[in-house]
Amino acid sequence: MVEPRVYQALAQPVVGHLDPYFFEVVGEVRRLLRVAFGTANEFTLAISGTGSSGMETAIGNFVEPDSKFAVFANGYFCDRLTEMGKRQGAQVVRLEKPWGETFTYEEAAEFLKRERPQTAAFVHAETSTGALQDPAAICKAAREVDALIIADTVTSLGGVPVNVDQHGIDVAYSCTQKGLSCPPGLAPFTASPRALERLNARKTAVREWYLDLKLLMEYYDGRKYHHTASSTLFYGLCEGLRLIEEEGLEKRFERHVKNHHALVRGLGQLGLEMHVAEGRRIPTLNTPRLPQGADDVKIRKHLLDRHGIEIAGGFGPLAGRILRIGLMGPLSTESCVQMFLGALQEAIDR
Numbered sequence: 001m002v003e004p005r006v007y008q009a010l011a012q013p014v015v016g017h018l019d020p021y022f023f024e025v026v027g028e029v030r031r032l033l034r035v036a037f038g039t040a041n042e043f044t045l046a047i048s049g050t051g052s053s054g055m056e057t058a059i060g061n062f063v064e065p066d067s068k069f070a071v072f073a074n075g076y077f078c079d080r081l082t083e084m085g086k087r088q089g090a091q092v093v094r095l096e097k098p099w100g101e102t103f104t105y106e107e108a109a110e111f112l113k114r115e116r117p118q119t120a121a122f123v124h125a126e127t128s129t130g131a132l133q134d135p136a137a138i139c140k141a142a143r144e145v146d147a148l149i150i151a152d153t154v155t156s157l158g159g160v161p162v163n164v165d166q167h168g169i170d171v172a173y174s175c176t177q178k179g180l181s182c183p184p185g186l187a188p189f190t191a192s193p194r195a196l197e198r199l200n201a202r203k204t205a206v207r208e209w210y211l212d213l214k215l216l217m218e219y220y221d222g223r224k225y226h227h228t229a230s231s232t233l234f235y236g237l238c239e240g241l242r243l244i245e246e247e248g249l250e251k252r253f254e255r256h257v258k259n260h261h262a263l264v265r266g267l268g269q270l271g272l273e274m275h276v277a278e279g280r281r282i283p284t285l286n287t288p289r290l291p292q293g294a295d296d297v298k299i300r301k302h303l304l305d306r307h308g309i310e311i312a313g314g315f316g317p318l319a320g321r322i323l324r325i326g327l328m329g330p331l332s333t334e335s336c337v338q339m340f341l342g343a344l345q346e347a348i349d350r
């Protein structure tokens with residue numbers, strides 16, 4: 001759900017992409033994104049495009065042709081990372097786990113010591129499964145072999161702690177339409193000084209002109225035209241981030257966890273088991289297994305038609321086996337949880 005105050009911000013007058021006021025808003029967005037990411041990285045900004053543009057920026061700038069790129073693969077978005085790495089001409093190696101599981105430090109260390117990649121990537125909150133990866137496990141292993149580490153925080157930013165600096169994540173990207181409660185269209189992005197050193201040492205030009213970080217730096221720092229960024233989307237993101245700052249990150253995370261627990265308890269009372277083991281679940285994206293004989297398409301249609309509630313089903317190996325229930329931002333409240341559980345009970349009974 002988009003925050004009502006974000007809708008108001010989106011209605012403000014459009015200014016040009018080189019207008020001093022635009023850069024004022026960009027400056028505030030960059031400051032607030034540092035808070036949300038938990039980083040002091042100077043190079044923190046929002047890329048024009050959805051979460052996938054953030055992913056492509058990370059791969060396009062930090063995975064060079066002919067280099068080795070390691071992917072921790074336990075869901076759909078790891079496959080997208082793999083595909084983008086291949087398209088850069090990198091040698092992609094994968095450590096595979098079933099959808100819904102996560103990686104330990106020992107597993108990550110063994111894999112990375114064996115493969116010695118220049119860059120490695122993982123998905124912090126895997127939207128296709130509901131599993132939350134502990135960044136510390138992978139980042140520690142990556143440091144030991146001097147691999148640059150990319151984290152997909154598309155479903156985690158603003159919803160659960162990301163703590164870029166504390167974990168030593170080099171590059172992280174996200175989206176605006178999930179934990180930040182804004183419309184889609186921008187991809188928050190941050191890169192550490194170590195990542196920028198690597199970028200400066202590249203032997204080949206970045207293939208994606210539009211997503212070339214050095215050119216983007218000349219735009220956002222040097223105020224030199226690169227592309228016509230949307231002031232509207234920046235107004236919306238700025239307001240969404242202000243709301244998060246006002247609530248306080250810690251309080252927001254606690255609220256998400258509290259309502260997640262209430263939802264999981266209620267699902268248990270309906271006889272639904274969670275797909276992901278306790279302690280590794282994303283509080284903002286809940287994935288119960290479907291009861292025996294239940295048809296997820298019919299359940300979701302009933303929820304949408306009768307109650308105006310949209311949830312998602314599983315796909316890939318989890319097609320027809322789980323539901324994916326977003327509980328984030330303004331929707332993460334006790335009353336929403338109770339209303340949803342009542343509607344779900346009715347849908348399952350039908």
Ligand SMILES: Cc1ncc(COP(=O)(O)O)c(C=O)c1O
Pocket residue numbers: 050051052053055077123125126127128152154155175184
């Ligand atoms: C974990 C993850 N990565 C990347 C993406 C791609 O983001 P977008 O659809 O905004 O391009 C998504 C989208 O849901 C996602 O969940």
